[in-house]
Structure formats: C-alpha cells, structure tokens
C-alpha cells in the first residue's frame with residue numbers, strides 16, 4: 609500500500625464562458641493517507657473548483673481540460689477517477705470519498721428525525737444490513753461525533769447549529785470513506801463551536817485513518833488543523849508545505865502577503881492538537 613491516497617497530476621479546469629475562465633491551472637498535488645491538507649487562498653482562486661473537480665462534481669460550463677486523478681484504494685487498487693462511469697462514480701463518492709459542504713447543516717430534512725436521515729445512508733448503500741444493524745450503526749455514529757445516541761429521534765430544529773453540523777459529519781463518516789472533502793464546514797458557527805468541531809475532526813482522522821481536504825478562507829484556522837497547506841492563487845498552487853513551514857518560513861511572496869492580511873495571527877500556539 610502506498611503512502612499516497614490521491615494523486616492529482618497537471619489538473620486543469622476551464623469555465624467555458626465568454627471569455628473563458630481558467631479556474632485551475634496544471635495543479636499537481638498528492639494527498640497522503642491520514643493527513644489533513646488545507647487549501648487556502650483568496651476568494652475566486654479556484655479552491656472549490658479544484659476540490660470538486662477531483663471528485664468530478666463540476667457541472668457545465670466547467671470543463672476538465674487536462675490532467676489525471678488517481679485514487680490509491682486501501683485494497684491496493686489504483687482507480688483512475690476520470691475513467692469511471694456515472695454509476696461507478698456515484699458509488700465511489702459515498703464509499704471512498706465524502707463531502708461536508710458549507711452550511712450543510714441546513715440541508716437536513718426538517719420533517720425527518722436525524723436518526724432516520726442517517727439510516728437512509730445505510731438503506732441506500734448497505735442494503736444488506738438489517739434494521740437493527742442500521743439502528744446500531746446510527747447510534748454509534750451519533751456517539752462518535754458526540755451528539756449522543758439518544759438524539760436519534762430529534763428533529764433538526766431541536767439541535768443547535770453545531771450539533772447539526774456534527775450530524776452532517778456523522779453522515780459523511782457513515783460508510784468509513786478514505787477521504788473527506790470539507791468546504792468551509794465550520795464557517796457558519798461561532799468560534800468556540802468551530803474549535804471543538806475541528807479538534808474532533810482531527811481526532812477522528814487519527815482514529816479512522818481518513819484523509820481530509822479542508823477548504824477555507826480562514827488561514828489561521830487552517831494553520832491549526834492542517835498537516836500541510838496548499839496556497840492557491842489564480843488557479844495555481846504557489847506554495848505547498850507543512851503548516852509549520854507556512855507559518856514560520858513562508859517561501860512565496862504571496863504566502864507572506866496572505867499571512868500578513870490576518871491580524872489575528874499573533875504568534876500564539878493554536879488550540880487544535882494535531
């Protein structure tokens with residue numbers, strides 16, 4: 609088994625509008641097993657396009673104009689993501705890769721209990737599971753994300769925003785994917801809740817061994833949670849280095865500019881124990 613989980617080579621995406629927008633330009637990036645890679649950069653630099661593009665989640669006018677994305681499955685198989693059919697890709701997305709979107713907590717169905725919504729994931733993707741097995745798996749998930757199994761019968765409006773976002777993380781974790789893509793997963797939450805959830809994501813990846821691609825505008829937050837950070841600018845990765853290096857010894861002029869734009873960075877140590 610290789611150390612690498614996802615290999616992205618010379619990946620490019622263009623939005624075919626007039627004039628065309630080259631949103632991602634020849635990006636090369638390796639995600640290792642169990643690591644958290646942060647994607648940072650100003651709004652519009654291509655973070656979301658890159659993270660969605662490698663999962664083939666983009667819709668027209670987006671066009672992938674070049675590059676390879678290979679997923680090194682823990683079974684030992686190498687999966688060329690570009691070659692998967694629609695149905696294979698759908699299964700792949702839940703089983704191997706899952707996503708937590710910004711504001712995902714508002715995507716919960718308001719008239720169904722969170723237990724039944726979590727159960728649906730198993731109903732669809734693990735049809736061989738019995739009712740009892742499904743129920744047990746849901747309770748376990750709610751315990752893992754510290755919402756508590758007894759919340760099974762709660763409706764979304766009975767939970768705080770932070771709790772609902774944890775439910776979404778539980779859902780993303782349900783099939784034990786090897787990669788989780790998180791797009792501003794805590795942006796809508798207050799700072800303390802954010803920190804708690806980040807700490808938990810960090811612990812869970814140690815426990816379950818998944819890798820994370822974490823997207824946010826919030827560079828100080830990324831410095832705390834990420835093992836490595838990719839700094840993007842105008843569709844390119846201008847610097848990719850361990851979080852400590854980005855913080856202590858940024859090599860690229862643009863990285864220094866970006867760091868300087870966050871007055872919160874006072875040199876204190878972060879609270880998320882990686």
Ligand SMILES: Nc1ncnc2c1ncn2[C@@H]1O[C@H](COP(=O)(O)OP(=O)(O)OP(=O)(O)O)[C@@H](O)[C@H]1O
Nearest residue numbers: 623625629631650651652653654655656657658669
């Ligand atoms: N549907 C679209 N049609 C045309 N251009 C688009 C489309 N979606 C995104 N773009 C352009 O592609 C570039 C990259 O956008 P993208 O959303 O990937 O950046 P981002 O870094 O994720 O920004 P944000 O942090 O604001 O989400 C931007 O110039 C954006 O205007």
